[in-house]
Amino acid sequence: MKIKSFTFNPFQENTYIIYNSKKECLIIDPGCYTNEEEKKLYDFVKKNKLNPIKIINTHCHIDHILGNQFVSKTWKIDLYIHINEIEQLNNSENIAKIYGLDEYKPSPKPTHFIRENQKIQLGSYNFKILFTPGHSPGHICLYNEVDNFIISGDVIFKNSIGRTDLPGGDYNTLINSITEKILPINESLKIYAGHGPSTILKDEKETNPFLK
Ligand SMILES: [Zn+2]
Numbered sequence: 001m002k003i004k005s006f007t008f009n010p011f012q013e014n015t016y017i018i019y020n021s022k023k024e025c026l027i028i029d030p031g032c033y034t035n036e037e038e039k040k041l042y043d044f045v046k047k048n049k050l051n052p053i054k055i056i057n058t059h060c061h062i063d064h065i066l067g068n069q070f071v072s073k074t075w076k077i078d079l080y081i082h083i084n085e086i087e088q089l090n091n092s093e094n095i096a097k098i099y100g101l102d103e104y105k106p107s108p109k110p111t112h113f114i115r116e117n118q119k120i121q122l123g124s125y126n127f128k129i130l131f132t133p134g135h136s137p138g139h140i141c142l143y144n145e146v147d148n149f150i151i152s153g154d155v156i157f158k159n160s161i162g163r164t165d166l167p168g169g170d171y172n173t174l175i176n177s178i179t180e181k182i183l184p185i186n187e188s189l190k191i192y193a194g195h196g197p198s199t200i201l202k203d204e205k206e207t208n209p210f211l212k
């Protein structure tokens with residue numbers, strides 16, 4: 001399995017494309033906003049002859065959904081989110097205005113709600129859905145056991161964790177999510193975060209000031 005990341009939009013959000021040898025791919029948190037960013041994503045898919053099969057949002061903060069409409073229209077694929085994110089998704093046009101993102105193309109509605117412990121398939125690969133609220137009320141992470149990595153959205157970053165001062169955020173809930181769902185996974189786990197560089201769980205256990 002291969003992972004390609006892009007850093008998009010004024011929030012420097014990481015968009016991930018995960019693909020297998022059959023060229024099927026998941027597009028996670030498409031944050032492309034400008035035409036140039038859309039083209040970067042499009043060109044990568046085209047050049048690698050990938051076949052996108054699903055859009056998944058780890059959560060529905062505006063920086064993670066700016067490209068939902070572009071991706072869903074371009075490849076005619078469905079959006080998957082946790083049901084607790086629906087309010088934020090429904091409110092996204094207002095939020096975009098508040099941040100001055102006047103070019104925001106409204107996200108399509110989800111066709112599927114993802115549940116905790118559900119498995120998302122990518123060919124013969126499985127992603128286990130971890131329910132990790134705290135940064136936002138319906139945040140999920142995608143964990144792949146075979147290749148030992150997690151797409152962590154805005155739950156945990158290199159040397160930091162997600163902010164909890166936005167609507168629906170709660171610090172203790174976030175710390176619980178990290179402690180119960182992520183820390184027990186093995187230490188060599190690779191973490192692909194929603195912002196900033198990727199990291200290894202062992203390093204975060206040793207140096208992340210929020211996990212002491
Ligand atoms: Zn967020």
Ligand SMILES: [Zn+2]
Pocket residue numbers: 011013061063064154194195
């Ligand atoms: Zn974010």
